[in-house]
Amino acid sequence: MYAVRVNCTREIEFHQNCEHKMQAVVTPLTQALSEGNLTREELRELMERSNGPALKWLAAWVAVALTTSSLVVFAWNSWLIWPTMFLHGIVIVHHFSLQHECVHYSVFRTRWLNKLVGTICGYIIVLPNRFFRYEHCDHHTYTQLHGKDPELIPMPKNITEYLLFLSSIPFWYARVNELLRHTLGHLNDQEKRFIPAVEQSSIIREARLMVMFYLAVVLLMYTTGLWAPLWLWIIPLILGEPVMRFIRMTEHVGRPTVAQRQENTRTNLVSWPWRFLCWNMNFHAEHHYASSVPFHALPDLHEKIKKHIYIEPAGYLGAHRDILAQLRKGPSSTYAKG
Amino acid sequence: MQRDKQWRNLIAVSDLRKNWVTRVDFGNRPLAVYDAPSGVYVSLALCNHGGADLCDGYFDEHLIECPLHQGAFDVRDGRAIDTPATRPMKTFPARIIDGCVQIKI
Ligand code: FES
Numbered sequence: 001m002y003a004v005r006v007n008c009t010r011e012i013e014f015h016q017n018c019e020h021k022m023q024a025v026v027t028p029l030t031q032a033l034s035e036g037n038l039t040r041e042e043l044r045e046l047m048e049r050s051n052g053p054a055l056k057w058l059a060a061w062v063a064v065a066l067t068t069s070s071l072v073v074f075a076w077n078s079w080l081i082w083p084t085m086f087l088h089g090i091v092i093v094h095h096f097s098l099q100h101e102c103v104h105y106s107v108f109r110t111r112w113l114n115k116l117v118g119t120i121c122g123y124i125i126v127l128p129n130r131f132f133r134y135e136h137c138d139h140h141t142y143t144q145l146h147g148k149d150p151e152l153i154p155m156p157k158n159i160t161e162y163l164l165f166l167s168s169i170p171f172w173y174a175r176v177n178e179l180l181r182h183t184l185g186h187l188n189d190q191e192k193r194f195i196p197a198v199e200q201s202s203i204i205r206e207a208r209l210m211v212m213f214y215l216a217v218v219l220l221m222y223t224t225g226l227w228a229p230l231w232l233w234i235i236p237l238i239l240g241e242p243v244m245r246f247i248r249m250t251e252h253v254g255r256p257t258v259a260q261r262q263e264n265t266r267t268n269l270v271s272w273p274w275r276f277l278c279w280n281m282n283f284h285a286e287h288h289y290a291s292s293v294p295f296h297a298l299p300d301l302h303e304k305i306k307k308h309i310y311i312e313p314a315g316y317l318g319a320h321r322d323i324l325a326q327l328r329k330g331p332s333s334t335y336a337k338g
Numbered sequence: 339m340q341r342d343k344q345w346r347n348l349i350a351v352s353d354l355r356k357n358w359v360t361r362v363d364f365g366n367r368p369l370a371v372y373d374a375p376s377g378v379y380v381s382l383a384l385c386n387h388g389g390a391d392l393c394d395g396y397f398d399e400h401l402i403e404c405p406l407h408q409g410a411f412d413v414r415d416g417r418a419i420d421t422p423a424t425r426p427m428k429t430f431p432a433r434i435i436d437g438c439v440q441i442k443i
Contacts (some may be wrong), residue, residue, distance in 0.1 A: 025389040137407040
């Protein structure tokens with residue numbers, strides 16, 4: 001017999017023959033349902049899955065990516081190649097948003113499609129899908145909690161730190177380091193905590209496969225003299241990454257480093273092209289409330305719970321104005337003082 | 339001494355959410371009752387990965403997906419289908435008698 005905490009106020013006890021110890025957690029969703037912010041029937045409707053919306057969105061996505069890559073090709077022999085590669089890079093780095101949705105299995109009703117598309121996106125942006133899934137699960141459990149949330153972006157202490165983060169240099173250093181570490185068979189203590197022992201070898205295998213793929217691409221470019229992947233993928237990815245860093249900062253940075261989802265996450269109201277690119281992930285607080293709700297239903301969820309979440313009406317720029325204002329006021333005024 | 343397991347009434351079939359999961363507190367034990375295409379199945383309601391309530395999750399045919407991390411289980415035998423859930427969930431034999439779902443417990 002053991003005790004399970006529910007709602008942090010009530011304790012229930014029950015026998016559970018041959019079951020492992022387990023503690024009930026109050027997910028934001030359970031909380032929203034118990035507070036009446038959402039009914040179970042509404043939730044059921046919102047969670048409805050189908051492949052249709054994602055396949056349409058994906059078709060438009062491929063069309064946009066083909067258009068921006070064509071622009072790079074058309075600009076091949078002029079200085080315009082750099083701005084076009086940057087534009088194309090903005091699309092490339094947004095594969096993160098699609099991969100993020102896929103690790104929640106909410107893009108397609110057919111589960112293997114989520115794995116397949118998520119894995120392809122991961123290869124494009126150098127993020128192993130299986131590993132990201134585990135890491136991201138922990139982010140949802142410990143959102144914004146220092147020392148626990150593996151995806152926490154700390155509030156920059158000064159403008160130099162802020163600009164350094166946006167440059168993506170620390171990001172690439174950490175990403176490549178992590179991939180090579182896994183390739184060499186090493187998981188750090190935090191990773192060992194969120195990746196079950198039975199899964200650790202598959203994470204290492206996944207990293208090795210990815211590194212082998214990149215080496216094969218380099219070898220292919222070198223031996224054939226076809227350098228298109230460099231100009232249509234790798235350089236745009238590097239050029240576009242600061243945009244993704246800029247967007248990723250708006251999700252939690254500058255919000256309180258507390259467990260309450262109403263506080264620790266920011267929803268950014270942005271225009272439709274940005275919403276298209278990020279697969280509605282600007283509705284980030286809604287996503288943290290109910291991560292089983294697919295991307296196409298997030299605007300509807302927003303309408304239902306908008307009184308209970310933190311919203312930045314001025315979008316990504318507004319979020320950065322908020323972050324910079326907190327920076328100017330100094331560490332004592334920032335939320336993220338841990 | 340361990341008592342023999344017996345069939346016990348759990349919930350009227352008419353009170354189940356159609357083609358979905360219904361939460362039932364059996365004494366102080368939270369259970370999830372699934373109205374699946376091939377019949378009714380019952381498991382513990384708390385996910386064995388992190389303790390989220392599976393009754394708030396997404397249910398599709400025979401698959402229950404956890405609302406917190408989207409780990410998934412087959413409700414027929416409790417088998418873990420998707421990570422981060424890796425262990426089978428605890429299920430209970432279930433049957434319908436006179437319009438009532440019974441479990442052997
Ligand atoms: S709590 Fe259910 S999969 Fe993690």
